[in-house]
Amino acid sequence: MTLIPWLLVAAWVWPLLLAWPVAGQGGSWRASSATDGSVTAAVSSTVPITVPSKAHWRGFLTILGPLPALLAALLLPVGTRLELPWLFLGTALELDPVGQVYLLFTALLWLIASVYSAFSLRTAEHAGRFGALFLLAMAGNLWLIVGQDLFSFYAGFAMMGLASYGLVIHDATPSALRAGKVYLVMALLGEVSLFAALVIIAQQTGSTEPSPDDLTQLTALPIALVLFGLGVKAGLVPLHLWLPLAHPAAPVPASAVLSGTMIKVALLGWLRFLPVGTQALPEWGGLLAAGGLLTLFYALPVGLVQADPKAILAYSSVSKMGLLMLVLGLVLMEPALAPVGVAGIALYAASHALAKGGLFLGVGLRKQAALQPALVQPLVLGGLLFLALALVGAPFTSGAVAKYAVKPVIEAADWPWVAAAVAVSTVGTTLLMGRFLWVSAGTRTHSAPGYLWPGIAWALLIALVALFPFVLGKATSWATNSVAVPLGVVLATLVALAAWRNPDWLKPLIGLIPPGDLIVLSRPVGALVKAFGGWLWRPIGQLAARIAGFAIDRYERVCNEPPGDVERGLRAWSVAGALWIGILALLVVALLSGEPLLDNGEASSDQGGIQADSGRQAEAIANEESSPD
Amino acid sequence: MADLLILPVLVPLLGGLLATALPVRSALVGTLAALATSLSGLSITLLVWLHGDLGTVLGGWGVPLGIGLSADGLSAALLAMASLVALAISIYAGSYFAGSAQARHFWPLWLLLWSALNGVFLAADLFNLYVMLELLGLSAAALGALTGKREAIAANLRYLLVGLLGSLTYLLGVALLYTAYGTLDIGLLGERLGPTPIAATALALMVSGLALKTALFPLHFWLPPAHANAPAPVSAALSALVVKASFYLILRLWTELFAPITDIGAATLLGLLGAGAVLWGSWRALRAQRLKLLAAYSTVAQIGYLFLFFPLLASLPPGTARDDLFAACVLMALTHGFAKAGFFLAAGLVQQKAGHDRISELGGVAQRMPATTFSIALAGSALVGLPPSGSFIGKWVLMRGAFETGQWWWLPVTVLGTLLAAAYVFRVLSRAFGLEPTPLQFVTNARTEIPALLLAFASVALLGLAAGPVWAVLGFGAAPA
């Protein structure tokens, strides 16, 4: 029995361990060491190195990765806890109620995505690298869910975020590399501010595992940093820039987990590190709710004009995250809503994760699954239709149950129009999914072998989504959205009919806003601002240039060096010497003028080192006495 | 038991002498001596861990006359790091220099350097430290010039002169102390030292001399060319170990011997220089065109982090919070030792196989050397301070301390330095991802790749995941909650 809690460790250590053998698969990494391994081994160019038959089985190890986590989510009772005092500076793993829901849907989606990746990518170049990074991201994602302390959360978060960088740029196309760059810059900004936030939280609460009550002591700075740091991950407009670029650029299984599970951890982080339910934060809650609303409505029209089905899905994720941020913001404003709200958020996140992950995998299947038997592609389209309905929250789907779970929060909001706005957004989402299905139906397929098992796994996922409302939801929840969704369906059908009748009607709109909206639009705006600013600030610019010129001139005169390289100037002996003696002088002045920190008496109790020295002294004196006489 | 303290100095010294006398067998002698030295260093660490501080006085004359050796937690921690890193460097060097005429010059000087390094960590006598520092500086400069290339010789000539200047200044401080207090033993001096102007002057002289040797910004001018132009194992030793010796001494003098006279103003001055080092070093690393130069500037930045701890230590009263900061400072120094050594060893392999180390042209090379690329990635993530590396915990405690003491201004420095570090590490790593067609040649060389990999791995996993032992060796009860 005592072994069972160790499942919490196995949940994230096991994928880490698997990363090693998986990294060794594929032709590129191992093909050479067959020889004596001393210096180099060349593989003749005539041998097709993409078929390393021996190392095949390693690719399938990926599938084993999420299993311990799944077991932990299913078997362990809520509240199971394991302390690891030796890890970092003390770590605790625990399965809390929200964590259990997260662990369940995260492990499930990773499992299905692993099956997809193991079968679809095994012959691709660098399959080993992809598999290893996939497992690293998985380990990070699972670790931050089971870890209860700040260290685990941040470590898992950083591991997940940085390994995903490798997933995003896996195809190494120019667009993937550009997406990777945007992703990396924003992810690092987010991570650093999250790190700062967590440090401050630890300092202000005095604990690395703060309880909600501890968190009421937080000042504005950590809250702002947490909102910013995780806002990047969540896709909070305008921090969402990376998301519509990165999710379509990544290979299909990576997109599925990026959009399905990874962006959801932002909500988990907020639930853990904001005083949810213990303190009313009207300003911050309002800000988050407003940001959520903006995100919710901003992403819908931008998504509608996309041409790439994965980009449409990415914008839909942004929009859905906006809804969840709205709910969280409302909960922050009114702590009494917390019990309902937190459960609702977890349920909604689970529902959206499964549906969105399924949709991304379905896009991949639509592109690559077999054309024969003829039933396959229609089945794929049918599956996509079902998942799209689940995503918009059509009655009797998982989405309806999830929507029902967050409804009390929305209805209890101080702003009465929020409920109406959410209903409008549901209509918009329906339109977006209609657009997605339209684009998917028109996708040209490039059939490739090996998609049988991914297809079966996908079908299982759809079955789970289909069962979701009947297992988890009350009968009263099944009929949610019975007005908004049909309205959206009708609208979508009307638009589709019109587009079918007159295909050129909507053409000018498509591709109007490229994926990554703001970042792309910012270029002409930036040029404009620059031109305008140049005209407006010319006198000031001239002054600045004159000052800089003067400084450079002075510097040049002092160092007798070209102005370009400060380092070279520093390297001149006389400059370095003057700096050194200056530092020496400042040190002397500071030491002579300053108040000594400790007087002598205190100093000896300082730090232990001096005591150690005096201990040594005693020994030395003893030594002296016994010295040869 | 305390008699054994001499072994980490004596064993490499004898090995170095033997390697000098037997040039043909120098690699064999050197490797065996490296193993023995490493073992002796680790056993001292173990003894300190188990039994607490050790001390002895050589010559049997007792403390004021004889020269003391002592090993407390700080010495033991650095001794252990030096033992492991230097052993890995030795194994790597055995293969790196194999078949080269440089081997017979490398081994004796390397063992003498190692002896001096251990000597610095164990010495309890101010003048003995001067001799050790000179032995360290001379052998390091000679090793750095081993390639015989013009740039290497010019850079190491400057390094040698700077080192001489630094130790001379240190010696003048020692002279003042001996005049005033009549002893050279650190322990006795600590009992007699009071907040007098003479002690303050001596401290300023000693610290500024050592800061020159530690390459604290803006006195780092000699470091990048010297470290970037040395042979790879020597670069690793210089950046990971030699710089740490003088830093260790500053830390010990500042926080122990001169604790009665240090004050917040002077400590803030050191912190400001450290902040300058973090920003300037990281920025230069980002702009560097070559891998080894990048690593050298990154050393400048990482040294800067260590000095950020001084103002925080100065403004905290003795207690758990201060112990944590002290331990975190040591942990960062240790992590940097492992990570930078791993980084330089891997960079040396890249340079050796590719014939150059221009970052912009490394794409295919990185793909051809997966294990080496992985080492660079691991070591790089420790340099950035990503979890679970030791510098992650170091930065964590540093930032928390900055808040606790109200000196929040060190926070943006740390954050900005981290972002810049991530930028320069990913600049190298992004070359490793699929821009090139799949290469046909793969390079594997276990004897050189494994030491680099192990060092990088230790910096990330060993020191980060189990930081507790560092606290234990330093004699601080428990890791921070």
Next chain:
Amino acid sequence: MSAQFLYGGAGILLFALGLWSLLVHEALLRKLIAINIAGGGVFHVFIAIAYRGDTAPPDPVPHALVLTGIVVAVSATALVLALHRRLEQAEEPAADAEVLSESASASSAAPPPRTPAERTPGTPHPETPHG
């Protein structure tokens, strides 16, 4: 006391003068001589503090330290001179000391050492041939 201070003070002045010369002058040999003068200044201070009045014998410890210091200084001087000579032998001027040479695998490009007779006139060198 006053004689002792004069002697030690002269050492400190030598130290400062040596430092100034080291930092201001470019020529390497001047730097080397300067640093030896600065070192001599420090040794002066040690000698001065060994004095314990006209009656008591001087303190032997600083004397021994100075002896050790001299040997260290001699060693360092020898190494600096050897490095300097090697630097002179290298032909091409370095554009920038930061620039690494192209290839680590290529053999060292150092030209054969010049014979003493080829050395540029006027450069002081300990091995200037005579006769």
Next chain:
Amino acid sequence: MKRDLALLLGILLALLAALLLWALHATLALEPGPRLAELASARLEQTGVSNPVTAVLLNYRAYDTLLELAVLLAALLGIWSLGPAPAGYQRSGPALAALVDWIVPLAILAGGYMLWVGGHAPGGAFQAGALLGAAGVILRLSGEPSAGLPGEPAQRWLVVLGAGVFALVGGGLLASGFGFLTYPPGQAKWLILLIESAATVAIGVTLTAAYVGGRPGSGTAHNGTGQSRTVQR
């Protein structure tokens, strides 16, 4: 400009010198605290030598002296690593040669005396070694390319002799339970003489070899074209 910087440096250094002078003055004005001198002379009887400086160098603080020999060796190894020695000088004329024939044995003899006298009067291994080194320098200047040094293998053994004997004596004492460089009562005199003799030879050889200025062996006496240069793999 350059002159401005030199001036600035001058002012800074003058201030530093003033500060140091003041510190020294203040220090000397203090009541002289307990020094090592009394203790050193009180224990002089037991050190095995009667010259207090030698007692400090080879008994009280012998560890420093051992490392100092290592420093000397490190410098020589560094010089050797830089390449072969340059060609020697042309043979000296007959008058100088005759003088050298007188001076060199005299210097060696004087070195031996210095070594012996170090036990009770100013002198010792370093002074003796320096005289030996001077003899080598004179030989080299007079046109003897090897400066009187033996071939490479012997030379290598000779330069490690000093530190080697020193460290082995120390290690032997440690192994036999006395502690590192802790001379057993009564044995100190002979052990110190042994160490000093070895050190004298090593210092003389090392100084000479450093003056020769390059790796010993085959390459000593020609123009330096066909020698194995340092080659990096």
